[in-house]
Amino acid sequence: MKCKYCGSNLAIEDEVCPYCGKENPEAAGHRATMRSVRAEYEQTREETKIKSRSAGRIGRMIVIGLMLLTIFILWGSVRRNSDIDYREEKERTDIARTVEENRENVTATLRELEANREYLALDSYVLTYRLRGDDTYLDYSRVFTAVINYRAIFEDILQILSGYEGYSGEGRKEWCEDAAIYISNWRQYVDGDFWYDASNSPMHGGEHGAFLTDIKNDTRDMVQVYFGLTDEEASSMWDMDEEALGEMLYERCRRLYPEEGDR
């Protein structure tokens, strides 16, 4: 700008003209404008800073809230799924629902496995679908118990032959004992009064009855062969006293399959 007194060049912020020394009236107004602009700038800056800080805090608090919610949900899932009782109950309910939804197929499969005398497959089927606790198949109670006993005896004999050490370090002695118990308990749990049913109940009759006879004979055969029983001993084993049968089988097993310490 130009000095209005001498016409020299001067800056707007110059209070006096550096050439003529006269006051620059524009400078005061400029300073006032600058002060006001600066004040406005500072105020805006401060406000922005506060707003930005608040937004930052709120944003972070929202993130923390969401994280806490996620942790809470995840922890709930951990609590629920780590509870064995809950898992078992859920599993039981899921399986019961599956069986209920496929009742016809389940019944047909059971009949087929029973008719084909597929003992181990039947045992696996019963175990997988928890059919022992299903009232619909109450008539199968003895059949189910028979296949469970059969599988236990079959497995015990395999463990005796292979010398398998179970998870608790079982030896042949323990497998012999286990097998002897399952075999000697057969009459009580499969044939006997355990189920409190009448002798002519469906548990014994029809296809169940024929199945029970076959599985008992097959069990007797495998016991005879792997426990070294004579034909006479095998034919009378189911008539023997439970305790005497158990003791005889255990002694025979120990003699046939000695452990290192027994020699």
Add this chain to the structure above:
Amino acid sequence: MSRRNKAKEKKKKDPVILALDITILVLFFVMLYVGQKAVFYKMLASESATFAQDTGMMSFELQRGDYGGLVQGRYMNALEGKTEGSGYYYLAEYVEAAFWHKVHEVKGNPVKAQEEERIMRESRAQMKELTVFADEIDKMFITSD
């Protein structure tokens, strides 16, 4: 304002935001820990609904000599349609057939014994590298005579 003061001002952070950032960091690790636990138990919960065995488990049972577990695993897998393509399946079939082959042979049932022998032959042909275990199983039934 000098550059130094500006830098100083820039470094000065809101202590509340700083605390919140630290909290977020801590919660992030807590979330990772709990999330990992949640996934583990979720898998456990879904796994326990089946008795089917994968090849890893069957291999483990075989190494331990648990032939009973192997046979049961075969039936459990068959229930889920997992029968083909696994040597373990045929080995388990072989174990059961060998078991009953001996019973029928000793009891004098040649027809049934031959049927078990056929199953053993067919299983052996399909178990590939696991035949070494079939040889062990043969010895098991011979030595126990």
